[in-house]
Amino acid sequence: xxxxxxxxxxxVHGSHDAHHEHHHHETFITxxxxxxxxxxxxxxxxxTGIIWAIIGGLxxxxxxxxxxxxxxxxxxxEDLLGHWAAGGKLKPExxxxxxxxxxxxxxxxVLTAGLSGTFANFLIPxxxxxxxxxxxxxxxxxxxxxxxxxxxxxxxxxVQTGPASGGWTIYPPLSALGDASSGAKIGMDLWLVxxxxxxxxxxxxxxxxxxxxLNMRTKGMSxxxxxxxxxxxxxxxxxxxxxxxxxxxxxILLLFDRNLGTSxxxxxxxxxxxxxxxxxxxxxxxxxxxxFLGHPEVYIILLPAMGxxxxxxxxxxxxxxxxxxxxxxxxxxxxxLAFLVWAHHMFVTGLNPFLGSVFVxxxxxxxxxxxxxxxxxxxxxxxxxxxxxxxxxxxxxxVSLFISGGLTGIFLGNSALDLHLHDTYFVVAHFHIVMGVAxxxxxFAGVYHWFPKMFGRYLNxxxxxxxxxxxIVGAYLIFWPMHYQGLAGMPRRYYDFSGxxxxxxxxxxxxxxxxxxxxxxxxxxxxxFNFFYSMFKGRKxxxxxxxxxxxxxxxxxxxxxxxxxxxxIPEVYRGxxxxxxxxxxxxxxxxxxxDDESKGH
Amino acid sequence: xxxxxxxxxxxxxxVVIFQIAKASEYVSVLKGEDKSRKQNNKINxxxxxxxxxxGLIGVWYCNELYFGKTLFPQxxxxxxxxxxxxxxxxxxxxxxxxxxxxxVLLFWFCFKYQEKDGQKAFYFPHNTKLELIWTxxxxxxxxxxxxxxxxxxxxVTGDAPKDAIVVEVTGHQFAWEFRYPGADKVLGKTNYKLxxxxxxxxxxxxxxxxxxxxxxxxxxxxxxxxxxxxxIHSQDVIHDVGLPHFRLKMDAVPGIPTTQWxxxxxxxxxxxxxxxxxEFNFEIACDQLCxxxxxxxxxxxxxxxxxxxxxxxxxxxxxxSVLFPAKPMEQNAPDSAAGKQISQALPVKK
Numbered sequence: 032x033x034x035x036x037x038x039x040x041x042x043v044h045g046s047h048d049a050h051h052e053h054h055h056h057e058t059f060i061t062x063x064x065x066x067x068x069x070x071x072x073x074x075x076x077x078x079t080g081i082i083w084a085i086i087g088g089l090x091x092x093x094x095x096x097x098x099x100x101x102x103x104x105x106x107x108x109e110d111l112l113g114h115w116a117a118g119g120k121l122k123p124e125x126x127x128x129x130x131x132x133x134x135x136x137x138x139x140x141v142l143t144a145g146l147s148g149t150f151a152n153f154l155i156p157x158x159x160x161x162x163x164x165x166x167x168x169x170x171x172x173x174x175x176x177x178x179x180x181x182x183x184x185x186x187x188x189x190v191q192t193g194p195a196s197g198g199w200t201i202y203p204p205l206s207a208l209g210d211a212s213s214g215a216k217i218g219m220d221l222w223l224v225x226x227x228x229x230x231x232x233x234x235x236x237x238x239x240x241x242x243x244x245l246n247m248r249t250k251g252m253s254x255x256x257x258x259x260x261x262x263x264x265x266x267x268x269x270x271x272x273x274x275x276x277x278x279x280x281x282x283i284l285l286l287f288d289r290n291l292g293t294s295x296x297x298x299x300x301x302x303x304x305x306x307x308x309x310x311x312x313x314x315x316x317x318x319x320x321x322x323f324l325g326h327p328e329v330y331i332i333l334l335p336a337m338g339x340x341x342x343x344x345x346x347x348x349x350x351x352x353x354x355x356x357x358x359x360x361x362x363x364x365x366x367x368l369a370f371l372v373w374a375h376h377m378f379v380t381g382l383n384p385f386l387g388s389v390f391v392x393x394x395x396x397x398x399x400x401x402x403x404x405x406x407x408x409x410x411x412x413x414x415x416x417x418x419x420x421x422x423x424x425x426x427x428x429x430v431s432l433f434i435s436g437g438l439t440g441i442f443l444g445n446s447a448l449d450l451h452l453h454d455t456y457f458v459v460a461h462f463h464i465v466m467g468v469a470x471x472x473x474x475f476a477g478v479y480h481w482f483p484k485m486f487g488r489y490l491n492x493x494x495x496x497x498x499x500x501x502x503i504v505g506a507y508l509i510f511w512p513m514h515y516q517g518l519a520g521m522p523r524r525y526y527d528f529s530g531x532x533x534x535x536x537x538x539x540x541x542x543x544x545x546x547x548x549x550x551x552x553x554x555x556x557x558x559x560f561n562f563f564y565s566m567f568k569g570r571k572x573x574x575x576x577x578x579x580x581x582x583x584x585x586x587x588x589x590x591x592x593x594x595x596x597x598x599x600i601p602e603v604y605r606g607x608x609x610x611x612x613x614x615x616x617x618x619x620x621x622x623x624x625x626d627d628e629s630k631g632h
Numbered sequence: 633x634x635x636x637x638x639x640x641x642x643x644x645x646x647v648v649i650f651q652i653a654k655a656s657e658y659v660s661v662l663k664g665e666d667k668s669r670k671q672n673n674k675i676n677x678x679x680x681x682x683x684x685x686x687g688l689i690g691v692w693y694c695n696e697l698y699f700g701k702t703l704f705p706q707x708x709x710x711x712x713x714x715x716x717x718x719x720x721x722x723x724x725x726x727x728x729x730x731x732x733x734x735x736v737l738l739f740w741f742c743f744k745y746q747e748k749d750g751q752k753a754f755y756f757p758h759n760t761k762l763e764l765i766w767t768x769x770x771x772x773x774x775x776x777x778x779x780x781x782x783x784x785x786x787x788v789t790g791d792a793p794k795d796a797i798v799v800e801v802t803g804h805q806f807a808w809e810f811r812y813p814g815a816d817k818v819l820g821k822t823n824y825k826l827x828x829x830x831x832x833x834x835x836x837x838x839x840x841x842x843x844x845x846x847x848x849x850x851x852x853x854x855x856x857x858x859x860x861x862x863x864i865h866s867q868d869v870i871h872d873v874g875l876p877h878f879r880l881k882m883d884a885v886p887g888i889p890t891t892q893w894x895x896x897x898x899x900x901x902x903x904x905x906x907x908x909x910x911e912f913n914f915e916i917a918c919d920q921l922c923x924x925x926x927x928x929x930x931x932x933x934x935x936x937x938x939x940x941x942x943x944x945x946x947x948x949x950x951x952x953s954v955l956f957p958a959k960p961m962e963q964n965a966p967d968s969a970a971g972k973q974i975s976q977a978l979p980v981k982k
Contacts, residue, residue: 122924123924127926196924204870208869211868211869212924300824300867300868300886301804301827304829306824313887314886314888348753357758357763381890384790391781395777399771399774402770405734406734406762408738409737409738410762412742412745414745417742417745417747418669427738431739434735434738439727441727442720445777447719447780451879453919454920491654491657493653494653500679511690511691512694515694516698520703520917525926530928532909532911533876533915533917534917560646611752612755
């Protein structure tokens with residue numbers, strides 16, 4: 032078969048000097064710590080993200096204990112948490128701190144930094160044919176600002192008054208006034224400072240990704256030949272660069288309100304019997320600033336997962352992604368619309384109803400590009416020849432979850448229905464499925480697919496399959512029934528429902544959900560174990576292009592050094608999705624167009 | 633002890649999985665990786681179709697178990713909420729069809745087009761006609777949903793009917809308080825700077841309209857069949873008046889009063905009979921995280937007949953008369969007369 036020939040051609044440089052030596056000496060510090068190699072920085076983001084994911088996931092298990100077993104006490108919790116779990120029962124204040132930190136950690140530190148940070152860093156130079164990022168130095172700083180943000184956030188877990196506890200959305204006045212809750216004391220300041228560092232990290236990274244994609248593509252790699260991963264990561268970076276500064280300004284104003292006596296968000300407040308002097312501020316202003324980031328943030332989390340799933344589905348279907356230009360166009364449409372829908376989080380704040388109606392229209396408009404993507408994925412699978420690698424399974428799981436969670440967005444985006452469903456478990460179910468679990472699936476798909484490129488070894492397949500099946504079944508078991516709790520009006524962020532005659536009929540279900548969440552968490556630990564074990568002991572990769580993929584990262588040696596290609600950077604002659612074309616199984620991007628080749632797109 | 637056993641069991645399961653995983657990797661190397669890969673492919677394709685079948689059964693079973701526990705079988709307790717219920721059913725129907733269709737296609741394609749020897753993938757990079765179809769069809773359905781949704785939205789967020797009963801709802805950590813305007817149908821002004829431990833809503837008693845206002849805690853009484861307009865305040869952080877039975881929700885924001893109106897159509901007593909639950913109550917749930925006792929910020933709404941409501945209202949003393957009992961005030965005098973007396977007794981700002 033000619034596919035074998037093309038593969039050999041692609042590998043011609045790599046085979047003899049896989050251990051390409053660099054001309055300057057690398058020490059442990061420059062190679063593993065203050066590395067400027069985009070691949071090492073990607074791994075740093077990934078490992079830090081995994082550590083955060085374990086912490087954030089563990090928090091959810093602990094607060095699910097309270098929700099599932101409100102009558103029980105767990106003495107070991109007191110051993111671990113001290114007075115926050117006196118008598119083996121979580122205190123409400125700490126329960127809210129756990130909920131807050133679970134959201135903050137998973138939204139920002141895992142699914143933003145851990146996901147885009149890892150794959151934008153790893154894939155952009157490799158897939159566009161560049162030796163490194165436009166600015167390796169800024170790239171390194173991006174990781175170390177993230178590390179600094181992580182350190183501050185981690186420290187905030189141990190302050191005496193507890194970490195921030197006002198929800199990951201930190202709405203003032205609750206987050207502005209130390210008298211309103213103990214989590215709004217020093218823990219909140221640390222949260223804000225940590226997020227400021229995080230935003231700096233995100234901006235440094237984002238600017239770098241955009242610059243690299245626009246300026247450093249190899250010869251022949253026009254924008255319309257880019258793999259969909261790169262398009263997704265590009266729009267992700269654009270979203271981040273344009274929206275994170277707004278959160279930064281919002282956070283700085285909040286710091287002023289907290290510490291300097293300003294009244295940006297405060298007005299007419301009596302708290303703990305004290306009449307505050309603040310007048311003229313608007314608590315709703317903060318929500319506008321927050322959600323102007325907050326909604327694009329959802330897509331910052333989701334788009335990389337979409338891009339990676341598109342790529343992985345096409346590779347393992349052995350078939351071109353259906354409607355490449357429509358896929359790019361729909362990502363573009365989603366990115367634009369992402370900036371125009373933020374107030375759908377605020378339908379019940381007393382927003383002007385006319386303004387609300389505009390946001391309803393724009394919000395439901397997002398369903399159109401989303402539908403295009405789903406149908407294009409389905410058509411890609413149609414008449415394919417599918418290999419169920421673990422990466423592929425997670426990509427399929429991503430599509431399934433994206434459908435399930437996306438459809439409930441049609442309920443919530445319609446302001447009238449939102450009047451009933453807002454801030455209930457319906458919302459919890461919706462966003463956990465569509466952006467939480469689905470994005471995690473995209474991330475897992477990416478890790479399983481590119482692990483051989485990252486570490487030159489494979490992850491163990493059996494553990495990978497167990498991980499996939501427990502996770503997808505568990506995720507549905509946890510979040511699907513929550514829709515019903517939401518339809519019953521059960522509010523989210525409640526520590527205990529037993530005092531309510533309207534909501535206390537779900538105690539059996541709550542226990543079931545908590546139980547399943549523990550099993551799913553254990554399956555994630557299996558993945559973490561597989562990850563670290565395989566990094567050192569996994570089966571070695573012997574084929575430079577193990578998945579038979581078209582993209583450029585597989586033309587590098589199995590263990591590429593700093594600079595990626597030991598010789599010349601390959602030139603690109605075609606798009607990334609020439610699978611099954613002219614009877615050939617796949618034609619990598621660096622293979623020139625043959626004379627007898629049919630005209631593709 | 634139990635915890636240790638659980639942890640030991642977990643570790644044991646972990647070790648077993650790890651050993652199996654390692655062994656199966658060796659086996660696959662021995663058997664030939666291609667062969668074991670194909671075997672795995674078949675197993676996973678089969679399991680995906682199993683996930684679809686059991687998933688759809690699960691969706692049905694979950695509905696059997698829990699739909700009866702949602703608020704929809706008992707119907708909306710407000711006139712306006714009925715339309716919302718209809719809209720919800722329409723949305724469930726449309727999204728339900730799309731859900732089943734796309735999930736079936738997804739898993740069915742996965743199963744049908746799993747890798748087989750001799751099977752070739754079909755080169756099908758794009759098709760403009762198909763893409764246009766699935767751009768326009770969703771757009772049409774969404775337009776329908778938007779039109780219905782907005783019609784309802786403008787109705788419930790529009791002005792309350794003129795004859796609506798006005799109740800002021802104030803949230804603070806962690807309770808609800810209510811004020812009724814009394815016979816003059818005008819609520820007295822409030823100013824948060826007038827807050828004291830006793831006058832905790834900061835009512836401005838120099839405003840004559842405040843003199844006949846009634847202040848009650850936790851439980852709000854309203855008559856059935858008459859529109860009720862709530863004017864919602866918060867004293868400290870953001871709260872939310874969540875009325876699941878009436879299908880409504882509105883934030884309470886410090887410094888920015890909001891309003892919301894609805895027409896209750898069934899009394900609490902009737903609901904007790906209808907649900908067969910003698911403990912039934914319409915509850916006000918705080919739906920915006922407001923601090924450590926957010927989960928206990930509970931209010932109650934008692935919907936009663938007009939006669940019962942009027943009787944209840946007549947039994948309430950005005951807040952002013954409770955706070956300043958020494959002032960000349962005849963308990964049984966009509967509210968408006970009492971109001972006049974007091975306003976003469978108090979220095980009125982000009």
